[in-house]
Amino acid sequence: MKAATTAAGGRQMQRSGHHHQRQYSDQFLFESHSSNTGGGGGKWMHSLPTSGLNVPQQVEYSRMLRRAQRGVSGEFLLSTEPLTPPISSRPSSQRKASGDVSPSELSPGILDLHSFDTELLSDIRASGLYDSPTPFGNARGRGIDESEPSFSGNNQIGKASFIPENDLSTSFAADKDKLGSVAKIKVVVRKRPLNKKEKAKKEEDIITIDHNRKFLTVHETKLKVDLTEYVEKHEFVFDAVLDEDVSNDELYHETVEPIVPAIFQRTKATCFAYGQTGSGKTYTMQPLPLRASQDILRLMNRAYRNQGLQLFFSFFEIYGGKVYDLLSDRRKLCMREDGKQQVCIVGLQEFRVSNVETIRELIEKGNATRSTGTTGANEESSRSHAILQLAIKKLVDGSELKPARVIGKLSFIDLAGSERGADTTDNDKQTRIEGAEINKSLLALKECIRALDNDQTHIPFRGSKLTEVLRDSFMGNSRTVMISCISPSSGSCEHTLNTLRYADRVKSLSKGSNPKKELSASFNIRESTAAPLSSVLPNLSMPESSNNEATYESHRFGWTKQIQKVPPSFIVDPVPTGREDGKLVSFYSNHSSKSRGSSTPEEYDLSDGAYEPDNRSSRKAESYPAPGFENKTQRVAAQARQRKAIDVDNNFLNPDNDLNDLLKEEEDLVIAHRRQVEETMDIIRDEMKLLEEADQPGNQLDSYISRLNTILSQKATGIGHLQARLAHFQKRLLEYNVLVSSFAP
Numbered sequence: 023m024k025a026a027t028t029a030a031g032g033r034q035m036q037r038s039g040h041h042h043q044r045q046y047s048d049q050f051l052f053e054s055h056s057s058n059t060g061g062g063g064g065k066w067m068h069s070l071p072t073s074g075l076n077v078p079q080q081v082e083y084s085r086m087l088r089r090a091q092r093g094v095s096g097e098f099l100l101s102t103e104p105l106t107p108p109i110s111s112r113p114s115s116q117r118k119a120s121g122d123v124s125p126s127e128l129s130p131g132i133l134d135l136h137s138f139d140t141e142l143l144s145d146i147r148a149s150g151l152y153d154s155p156t157p158f159g160n161a162r163g164r165g166i167d168e169s170e171p172s173f174s175g176n177n178q179i180g181k182a183s184f185i186p187e188n189d190l191s192t193s194f195a196a197d198k199d200k201l202g203s204v205a206k207i208k209v210v211v212r213k214r215p216l217n218k219k220e221k222a223k224k225e226e227d228i229i230t231i232d233h234n235r236k237f238l239t240v241h242e243t244k245l246k247v248d249l250t251e252y253v254e255k256h257e258f259v260f261d262a263v264l265d266e267d268v269s270n271d272e273l274y275h276e277t278v279e280p281i282v283p284a285i286f287q288r289t290k291a292t293c294f295a296y297g298q299t300g301s302g303k304t305y306t307m308q309p310l311p312l313r314a315s316q317d318i319l320r321l322m323n324r325a326y327r328n329q330g331l332q333l334f335f336s337f338f339e340i341y342g343g344k345v346y347d348l349l350s351d352r353r354k355l356c357m358r359e360d361g362k363q364q365v366c367i368v369g370l371q372e373f374r375v376s377n378v379e380t381i382r383e384l385i386e387k388g389n390a391t392r393s394t395g396t397t398g399a400n401e402e403s404s405r406s407h408a409i410l411q412l413a414i415k416k417l418v419d420g421s422e423l424k425p426a427r428v429i430g431k432l433s434f435i436d437l438a439g440s441e442r443g444a445d446t447t448d449n450d451k452q453t454r455i456e457g458a459e460i461n462k463s464l465l466a467l468k469e470c471i472r473a474l475d476n477d478q479t480h481i482p483f484r485g486s487k488l489t490e491v492l493r494d495s496f497m498g499n500s501r502t503v504m505i506s507c508i509s510p511s512s513g514s515c516e517h518t519l520n521t522l523r524y525a526d527r528v529k530s531l532s533k534g535s536n537p538k539k540e541l542s543a544s545f546n547i548r549e550s551t552a553a554p555l556s557s558v559l560p561n562l563s564m565p566e567s568s569n570n571e572a573t574y575e576s577h578r579f580g581w582t583k584q585i586q587k588v589p590p591s592f593i594v595d596p597v598p599t600g601r602e603d604g605k606l607v608s609f610y611s612n613h614s615s616k617s618r619g620s621s622t623p624e625e626y627d628l629s630d631g632a633y634e635p636d637n638r639s640s641r642k643a644e645s646y647p648a649p650g651f652e653n654k655t656q657r658v659a660a661q662a663r664q665r666k667a668i669d670v671d672n673n674f675l676n677p678d679n680d681l682n683d684l685l686k687e688e689e690d691l692v693i694a695h696r697r698q699v700e701e702t703m704d705i706i707r708d709e710m711k712l713l714e715e716a717d718q719p720g721n722q723l724d725s726y727i728s729r730l731n732t733i734l735s736q737k738a739t740g741i742g743h744l745q746a747r748l749a750h751f752q753k754r755l756l757e758y759n760v761l762v763s764s765f766a767p
């Protein structure tokens with residue numbers, strides 16, 4: 023047995039079979055607040071009552087019961103899952119005093135990830151939910167006020183003090199309006215401090231963050247062909263960028279706190295952490311559910327008091343493509359999709375909770391059960407995707423006899439760390455298999471994001487269990503917060519760039535939901551630049567008539583690529599202040615005075631300093647002066663020429679990057695292609711099953727067949743897009759080969 027304790031959490035790890043199980047000291051949940059600057063520090067937890075489990079209402083799925091309740095038709099559940107355990111086998115705390123168990127306690131232990139359209143929300147109303155600057159009043163930083171009537175099983179359900187109809191609708195509309203101002207997808211980046219190992223290896227901190235917490239720069243050290251070092255700057259803009267000194271409390275205020283009220287408004291909210299192994303995902307995610315629970319309970323007990331709401335807690339992990347219940351001794355669960363493409367986790371235990379202490383205990387229990395292992399970058403690496411869900415439900419007609427309906431849900435997903443193949447050479451076979459599985463699911467997630475980004479009709483959510491679960495995070499009335507965790511060390515540069523590009527991609531999904539955000543999202547500079555941000559910023563305010571397509575064009579493989587409209591007219595040294603003394607050599611400054619007059623790729627002098635961004639800039643400045651266009655046609659034509667040259671420039675002038683990009687894209691395309699075909703087969707198989715089921719007298723086979731046809735034609739379109747991109751890719755590869763041959767002696 024191997025055990026290790028980390029500095030941050032006092033977490034202990036034990037090897038058990040092929041996976042470890044985490045154990046957490048009580049401290050870990052407090053510890054994250056020890057650096058709290060937001061008032062109350064770590065006290066808020068200590069003020070909680072120390073009662074034990076508060077009658078957790080364990081509910082399990084019963085297919086029989088569900089079928090009886092909902093009728094068989096339309097169901098597409100293939101489960102042979104265990105039925106609800108006999109009452110006698112359950113702890114006494116779960117039984118009613120009388121010994122009777124109401125049917126509602128046997129509510130389907132099924133996580134219906136899409137059951138949001140079932141509840142009329144006109145009676146869910148919070149007075150002044152958004153009225154105060156903080157929806158949680160002055161209670162932040164304290165425990166739940168126990169003087170408030172707590173929510174329990176037989177409270178005032180059905181006797182809710184409803185507000186008069188007209189008042190209610192106005193208020194609901196206002197709340198909805200305010201909810202609309204919360205970004206649909208928020209992307210926050212968090213940088214962790216250098217750890218001991220990195221310091222010992224004398225690795226440098228290569229991330230700088232702008233004081234306004236929006237801009238982030240990665241300073242990548244690269245080698246020229248003559249082996250001289252230079253620094254390439256990669257600048258990014260996100261909704262928020264949190265530096266290493268930002269506490270978990272501040273992180274909570276920035277990320278989850280704004281979306282908590284949304285889950286009372288029929289919204290699915292998801293917060294997930296993404297990043298390379300050891301970048302701080304678990305550290306970041308662990309404190310959040312508890313803080314959120316506190317706020318949810320407070321809202322339930324105050325703003326939504328007497329509305330008959332209940333809070334349910336579940337916690338499961340996806341390990342090796344399989345789903346395990348972390349609150350039920352890692353019992354294996356099945357995920358099923360019903361006829362309405364609603365994803366359900368069959369047999370998942372849900373606990374009804376009414377105080378933070380219970381939730382804390384459940385979180386600890388789940389975390390201790392989670393699979394962990396050791397990777398090159400993290401001794402105690404999460405080898406699974408952990409999903410913790412807080413669901414708000416409401417009893418139907420105030421009756422305990424009917425299963426409660428989901429009003430809203432908040433999911434926390436701690437994704438397993440991404441690893442490059444090159445990082446896994448030290449790992450044992452099991453760890454490598456885990457790594458491959460993790461990477462596969464993260465790739466599937468990327469494919470979904472790519473598909474959403476391209477507005478494809480079919481989103482390949484079925485690519486992995488993870489994407490099936492995340493499906494509702496991206497669809498319909500949802501709010502998503504992605505926290506990208508990055509390591510600051512020079513040794514992790516490639517990983518960090520990958521994470522940031524991934525985050526940028528997710529960010530672009532929020533386009534349309536908020537025009538302001540769109541602007542900032544489009545503005546990310548993914549490639550190195552010799553121009554300071556300020557020299558590019560004014561371009562963003564150019565009027566629409568200046569032809570947006572000329573500014574942003576679709577990258578050759580679907581990425582939106584920013585093109586600078588007006589070439590920077592001056593050269594800056596991209597090496598950050600204070601770095602000149604170190605081993606980072608200012609490459610650009612050596613060449614800043616050079617300028618070439620060539621305007622076509624053929625004329626580029628590739629013999630000397632061919633990778634110099636400054637030369638590029640000055641060349642562009644000479645070739646395509648921004649002012650002086652006589653009319654719109656000329657301007658557009660010139661911009662198109664400029665775009666073409668810059669694109670060629672970007673693509674050609676850094677062959678190493680280009681080759682890597684091309685190879686990555688090729689790999690992605692091939693995998694995507696194969697997956698498309700597999701998915702088509704899956705869909706056809708599913709549909710055939712449906713057809714078999716439907717092939718009963720009286721059923722309408724025609725509608726099934728027409729649905730099948732629609733899906734097939736959507737698939738054909740998807741594959742058509744892929745082929746077009748593949749052709750484009752091949753053209754690029756040809757161009758690249760031409761460039762490579764020009765280097766040949």
Ligand SMILES: Nc1ncnc2c1ncn2[C@@H]1O[C@H](COP(=O)(O)OP(=O)(O)OP(=O)(O)O)[C@@H](O)[C@H]1O
Pocket residue numbers: 028029030031213214215217266297298299300301302303304305306397400402403404405437438439440507
């Ligand atoms: N912001 C931070 N401040 C201080 N320490 C941190 C921070 N983020 C992470 N750490 C520390 O870095 C180590 C790795 O963090 P963590 O386990 O959260 O990484 P991870 O991304 O979840 O890794 P994996 O994907 O392998 O599970 C831990 O010891 C953690 O305490």
